[in-house]
Amino acid sequence: MKVLVPVKRVIDYNVKPRVKPDQTGVDLANVKMSMNPFCEIAVEEAVRLKEKGIVTEIVVVSIGVAQAQETLRTALAMGADRGILITAEGDVEPLAVAKILKAVADEEQPGLILLGKQAIDNDNNQTGQMLAALLDWPQGTFASEVVVEDGKVNVTREIDGGLQTVALEGPAVVTTDLRLNEPRYASLPNIMKAKKKPIDTKEAASFGVDISPRLTVLKVTEPAEREAGEKVEDVATLVSKLKAAGAL
């Protein structure tokens, strides 16, 4: 079975984001970027399926600026086989990403698409669901366990009430949650081997789908500073203060 794993290049989770002075977005100049942690989990799961002999080929795909190639290399160093870089400028919204991925899936015909449930930059949590709808494939979102058996993909999902298991008839779309696995580190020899693995580059425009943004960003601001607290004499004062503040 072939697996397609979309991966996104995002601001590194250790970096404290700074808003651009003109409030149009987060300042990404000279900021450390890395693979979205949820995407890492998706790559790891694909590699484990390959190690189990279930998956034969792992194709990773990234949509974004040219440097997203580095993110593909990371996935290749973790064990993916080849990469597809689809270059696009600016913010590509989830629906646009899903449309491009559908086109890629039509071409590649994977048995499974594994992707992160959300990206830590915008936290949208939409791409996987939209992609499943566009492909008209079954979906298993927020996976904490994935078992491929007898042509079915059994996905244990993390839901509000606990866990739910769904059995999907492939081909299917699965989005990964945090507890699915612990991604491996890309080893030195594998980083060097990844340099020789193929990466195909295409332009987003070549897919003939409409990727123009549908949302307008009015402004991006820092969260309000937490204000200093206040000490009160006794419980009665506390209660009256809370009432005055409309909290009770």
Added chain:
Amino acid sequence: MSLIANRRDVDFMMYEFLNLDKVFQTERYQSYDREAVSAILDTAEAIAEDKYLPCAAKLDANEPSFDGEKVSIIPEVGEGLQAFAEAGFYAASFDEDVGGAQLPGIVNLTLAGFFSAANPGINSYAFLTVGAANMLNAVGTQEQKDKYLGPMLEGKWSGTMCLSEPQAGSSLSDIRTKATPTEEGHYLIEGSKMWISGGDHELTENIVEMVLAKIPGGPPGVRGISLFIVPKYRVNDDGSLGAKNDISLAGLNHKMGHRGTTNCLLNFGENGDCHGYLLGKPHEGLKNMFHMMNEARIGVGHGATMSALAGFLYSTKYAGERLQGRHPQDKDPSTPQLPIIEHTDIKRLLMAQKAAVEGASALLYYCTDLVEEQKLTDDKDAQNRLALLLEILTPIAKSWPSEFCLEANKHAIQVLGGYGYTREFPVERLYRDNRLNHIHEGTHAIHGIDLLGRKVSMFDGAALKLLLQEVQATLSATSEMSALGEYNKDLEQALKVLVETTETVKAHENVNTQLANATIYLDAFGHVVIAWLWLRQAQIATNALANAQGDDVAFYQGKLAACRYFFRYELPKALVQFKLVSDLDETCMDLKPEHLTGNNPL
């Protein structure tokens, strides 16, 4: 903010201070480029961050123990080393033909730094294994390499260096361990080795102890010392493990720092059946051990620098968060307190750390680059020049960081005030860890004697001359840079004093008097070297500032500020010290043991 690495400074050292891009263009390293190096360093930093750093305090509080049978160590140590092995880092710097990744030495130094900043107690096991494997690779027979090298480079077996004995620490010529040849070809080893780091544990399937011993009938002193491979378990011809060799752990030492690394008193041949295998030629043991030791000495200096870096990063972060007091001119108690990083004295304490850490780093990168260039050239003259520079700089590269980066750890504690003195914060542990470094791999005094008694005069002063030329080159290159004029002049002056002091000492007839203040000379000499490297960094920063943008502006300004600090606050101390040395001051030499307390301790 990372507490173990400053990646911007790492990039500065690799690509601006050194020219790693040029190294990528050589045939040997052509498969590497900036992107690959960055990915490799990301992996190293992540493993150090995830597996080494979180257990550092726990490992310090729960040192390895010995129940008379086996050594127990908290499981995090094995897990950390496993991740290190799986990442392929044991074999990183080795040649491809022995299964290595042929990683440029400069990158390997950087990578190792993350682990040593995060947790030196775990890092030592890997560091010693790589050192032992290197020595084996350099002087071993093909058969020996086939047998031992593979598992060591996979991290399945570890390595040690066994020089010291209870009665012979600084004075290696007095070792007593004996190696008696047998008809079967192996030697029987008999004797005790003290202080052996990683000497015993259950972390790896086997331990390859590299032991210095004397073959009876050989020349006296260091010329009669040979080197032996002495495995904990004997190795069969097919590579499988055989019987346990006759090595016993007599006990563990309970140390001030580096507590995660077992430190062992090992008895070899208690039952007369400890097999050892000669490595290299008989009586050339010390020379061959230097394959491991010279590298280890740069490594010790680097370890000292990394402990200081961790303290610097932690105390800088703390100083930005701790609110305390107001500026001297703001007396109004109703105004908010300041983050202490705004107090000038805290800035001084932080700057002192930065100047020590980044000054020492530059020296270690420089030395590592010399080692790298040795690998890259076939030219005999160039080889000779590089070897001489390394000869004279190795005692400095080991000793200056050990002394002044320890001082930096002291400052880190001070920044934290009372909190820094407690075990709830890492800075006191970093200080204790770092305190080892001017004791092992030759004490501070021994390196002072080595520098002043041997290195500055070797081959008619050839090594010193080469170093002076290097410094002169920087002076010439910066002579027209007006912003650096003051430093240029000060360094030229200090260099002149260094040369005059050296000449004066060499001209004196009594060797004891010559070397009476060798340690002081070592410190002062180191200060001149570090001042030189700060001037080089300032030169690069001045040029780069012209086109710098964003955070880079502050980065380069910080380099200039640190250069200024070093020249104003530190370099003048060297002049006072050189005066003492060139006066051939005998204050300490004249001291009689009974002067100390009124009783004679002898």
